[in-house]
Amino acid sequence: MTDPIDPERNNRRAGTAIGKDCDADPPDASAVDDTLSGAPRRRVPRPRPIPKARAPQTPEAFTSAAYAPEPDKAGIPFAARVQQWFDARQWQPFEFQRDVWRALAEGLSGLLHATTGAGKTWAVWFGAMSAYGDHAPGALADPLTVLWITPMRALAADTARALQSSARELAVPWTIGLRTGDTNSTERARQSRRMPSALVTTPESLSLMLTRSDARDALKHVRLVVVDEWHELLGNKRGTQAQLAIAHLARWRADLQVWGLSATLGNLDFAADVLLAPVRTPRLSVSGMQPKTLLIDTLIPATIERFPWGGHLGTRQVDAVAAGIDEALTSLVFTNTRSQAEIWYQALLALRPDWAGLIALHHGSLAQEVREWVEDGLKNGKLKAVVCTSSLDLGVDFLPVERVFQIGSPKGVARLMQRAGRSGHAPGRASRITIVPTHALELVEAAAARRAVEARRIEGRETPRKPFDVLVQHLVTVAIGGGFDATELFDEVRTTFAYRDLTRHEFDWALAFVERGGPSLGAYPDFHRVVQDEDGVYRVPRDDLIRRHRNNVGTIVANATLHVAWLAGGRIGSMEESFISRLKPGDVFTFGGRALELVRVRDMTAYVRRASSVRGAMPQWAGSKMPLSSELADATLAMLAEAVRGIYSEPEMIAVRPLLELQASWSALPEAGVLVAEMLRSREGHHFFCYPFAGRVAHIGLASLLGWRAARERPGTFSISANDYGFELLSSQPFDWAALIAEGLFSSARLAGDIMDSLNASELAMRRFREIARVAGLVYQAHPGQQKSARQLQASSGLFYEVFRKHDSDNLLLAQADAEVMLQELELDRMKRALDAMNTSRLALTHPKKPTPFAFPLIVARIREKVSTEKLADRIERMLAELDKAAC
Incomplete structure (x- = not known):
């Protein structure tokens, strides 16, 4: 189920074809976006400005003053009203919804795992109104009976609208409130006088409520806590923050009920244990995974190079993506990075200038007013397409969306399913997602992802253990x-x-x-x-x-940001300080679909004006590299194993077959139980390539570790390159890698100690300590009326770090920093699993004469950091010509 919409429009759209069938069967915590703003001159017209009158509802709309139930239903039993509500939408309640209604009435807590768009919200919300509500005319529920926690402010606002509208239509005299970082002081004061019946909030805002001097009195009536999109909180400190808050509420009320909602969890029992540990009420797990058509296909390019290099292929397919957008009523174009979103927005608008004002951009650094305008435009079907990042991953309901495009590999099965579920977000409607590879090897990942979805091999989530900050x-x-x-x-x-x-x-x-x-x-x-x-x-x-x-208060520790504002007035969004600090006045950069010229930086604000140039530097945001998940890596190796046996049954595998056959001819193809490694000599030196398929982060650590181990007995210097498939070690002198491997190079013994020695782990730990120090309250990111820069924060936390190391070595925050570096930044557990697998696999060590298709992207990634874009393109062109000649 989703938000109520016009029945006639719903009926029309439900019958819309979404394309031919194919083989078929999800996080920064902000959701912001700018868009519909000016684009480069001449080629691209300036989109229309955002009309203020069309802005979406503000937090003030979710107050008791705005509440007015429909009086004609007051005498009808609540169960009958609910059935009328479903009948009006030509829906029928699912059995899992009835299960949750009964469980809530019986005082149970639980975890509901249900298909995206199947009606998780109505399962818990209608059950709460039935279990706790006095439905007599004029009877309000106790203040703050239901506390609804969401991981994102955009999702909170959307949820509040859904709860409010359904309560009104069911004539339930409950007030609905919204309390997030966007809620103004007037609304907060109103809530302080009397809390609404149900409050939608975030973990941070809930913790702030716990700082009230009368917190116990204000929260003592809470009977139900709902944690929406629990999978998004489970794996991070925001989830830990929610656990502590729930434990505090449970101490005040022994009969507190807690329900978690999720659509993409691989370890359900574990997720339920984490959420419900403090709860004393009986528990129940409910599955609502309804049959749903999930169409996953791939936009296969007309020509596929046998020597891929990452990222260049994407925008070559802009014509095909635009054609797909034309076929659908509304589409979402997901990218994995904000800079990629900027590039694709520009590319689509340049190709289709008539779409100015009809396509939009949405990512986590753009102004709140504009992102709300975009979300409202999606809901109302006013936008043809939105290019976005993970800012639209979560369960905001956009009913008009019929198709989703995923630019590049989703890097995870859950993420693919989550994004696919943004389309066809209602019972009975199909969801369609089209993967647009950005290099040839992502065709293999695309086929593997579809197979993994069919088999329901979804990633499990871990959770932080004893974070002392x-x-x-x-x-x-x-x-x-x-x-x-x-x-x-x-x-x-x-x-x-x-x-x-x-x-x-x-x-x-x-x-x-x-x-x-x-x-x-x-x-x-x-x-x-x-x-x-x-x-x-x-x-x-x-x-x-x-x-x-x-x-x-809070555990979100983002990189320090600067506001980006027009010199003449008006805010555009925000950008990381690390990028702005590299620019000087007069430099041009692209942001929000515009070419902007930097005028000056003052008081943590970058003042800009529209640039006359149509080209500018593309911003780079930290944390944009998504590692390949273990589940998707295993599925990719399974696809390659089929290729080893000559099986090419998927359209993506047929398309990439020449590349894989060349890899097998020159070297070998990796598969489960077979570790492929290559030794190659070139003008650059001696190369060692290895393909464990353990993800980019683990490969960086493995490369550093193995290089350090190799050089212990014989001094040497290595250049390192890594991607999701493997790594390269380049040295000026040869190493006998076969002998080193036989002597235990891949051993996982003394792994942690060797990593500390092979990497600048103390520097990594000090950077990690900055975040820990902020959460623990040693340094403050914001004081009223001022903002600290990243450099100031690092200097302050660095001072504490040194003081603690010298005078308080038993400080648990130091131990936490070391542990987080190992487990999160270096993925120690995944490195250990990779080494154990490398040790037990059959080694296929080959000596190709030229870089193989798997080795070529590693070489390009290494030289990319040393040369300009123009020189890189020229150099790659020469390398490709030489390799293509050798492959003929």
């Missing part, structure tokens, strides 16, 4: 919100899955850290954040400490 922040939060008894809070925290193994010694360390700053900060009053009163209750003693903490 989140615990430290939570202690201060609870101390502000009424105070705490240490023993009671210790017992409460241990009910969460994240801290179930927390020792009393570790808890006491965290308590001492917020009380006195630990052994090294005791002389500084600003780090005496809590004190124990005569009753044994810990509270925050100073108003300035309270204000500072409230301004920095």
Whole structure:
């Protein structure tokens, strides 16, 4: 189910064909976007400005003052009203929805895993109104009966609209509220006077509510907590923050019910255990995976090079993508990076200038007003297409969307399914996603992804274990919100899955850290954040400490950003400081579909004007590299294993067959149980290529590790290159790799120690400590009225890091930084699994005379960092000519 829409329009669209069948069967926490803004002159006309009158509803729309139920249904039993509601949409409740309604009535908690667009929201929401509501005319529910947590502000606003409209149509006298970082002070004050019946919020805003001095009174009526898109929170510290908040609510109310919602989880039992650990009510898992047509096809290019190099192929297919957009009512064009979204928006608008004002751009650095305009345009069918990133991954309902394009490999099965579900987002409608490869080897990934979806091989999610920075922040939060008894809070925290193994010694360390700053900060009053009163209750003693903490609650630690604004006034969006700092006044860059000239940077704002040039530098955002998931890597190796046996049954594999046959002829094809490695000599030196298929991050670590191990006995220097399939080690002198492997080069023994020695792990840990220090409250990203730069934050956290290393070596935040570097930045567990697999696999070590199709993209990736774009293109052209000649 989805938001109610006009029945006639729904009927018309439900019958729309979405294309021929094919083989068939998901995160920055922000959702912002600019678009419909000016594009380069001459070739591309300037899209129409955004009319302010068409702006979407603001948070003020979700208040009790705006609520007016339909009075003619007041005498009808609630169950009959619900059936009328379904009948009006020509729908019937699914059995999983009825299961959740019964479970809520019986006081159960649970996890609902259901198909995207099948009606998870209505399952929980209608059950809550039925279980807790007094449906007599004029009877309001207790203040804040339902707390609905979402991972994104855009999703929160969409959910609030859906809850409000359905409550009104069902004549349930409940008020619906919205509280996120976008909610203004007037609305917050209104909610403080009387909370709405149901409040839609985010983990950060919920933690802020816990800092109210009357938090217990304000939240004591909460009977149900709903955590939407639980898979998006499960694997990060925002999920840990939600766990701690739920544990606090569960201590106040023993009968608290908690329900998680998700459509793309591979480890359901684990996900339920993590969410429901603090809950004392009986639990139930409900599956609502309804039969749904999921069409996954690939836009296969007319010509495929036998020597691919990453990224260049994408926009060559802009004509085909535009033709596909033309066939559908509304389309989403997903990219994996913000810079790629900018490129594709420009390319589509250049090809189809008549689409000015009908296509839009949506990613996480653009202004809130414009992103809301885009979302509203999608809902109402006013936009033909939107080029977007993960900012539109989650469950916002865009009913007019009929087709999704995925530019490049999705890199994960869950992400592919999540994005596919943005189309056909209603029961009975098919979802279609078309993968647009950006290089030839992504054709193999596309076929593998479809196979994995068919087999339901979805990635599982892990969760952080004992993050001490989140615990430290939570202690201060609870101390502000009424105070705490240490023993009671210790017992409460241990009910969460994240801290179930927390020792009393570790808890006491965290308590001492917020009380006195630990052994090294005791002389500084600003780090005496809590004190124990005569009753044994810990509270925050100073108003300035309270204000500072409230301004920095949360676990989202983004790279420092600058506002981008017109010199004449008006904000465009925001951009990472690291990119802006490389520009000087007069430089041109592309942003939001415009070519902009930098005028000056002042007070964390980059002032710009429209550039006369049509070309500019493309911004690069950190964290844009999505590693290949283990599940998709395994599926890709399975496709290659079929190729080894001469089986080419998928259209993508047929198209890429000449490349794979050349790889097999010159070297070998990797498959499960067979590790392919290549040794090659060129004018550059001696190359060692290896293809474990463990993902780019793990390969960087493996390359550094193996290079360090190889050079222990015989000094040598290596240049390193890595991608999702393998890595390259280039040296000026030869190494006997076969002998090194036989002597234990791939051993996983002493892995952690060797990694620390082979990489600049202390530098990595110090950078990671910056984020930990921000969450733990040592440094503050924002004070009222000012913003710290990334350089200031790094300097401040670096000072703490050095002080702790020298004078407080047992500081648990230091240990956490080391652990996070190993597990998250270097993927230690995946590296170990890869080494174990490499050790037990049959080694196919070959000596090709020329770079193979698998080796060529690694060479290009290495030289790309050393030469300009123009020189790179010329050099690649010469290399390709030589390789093509050798392949003939």
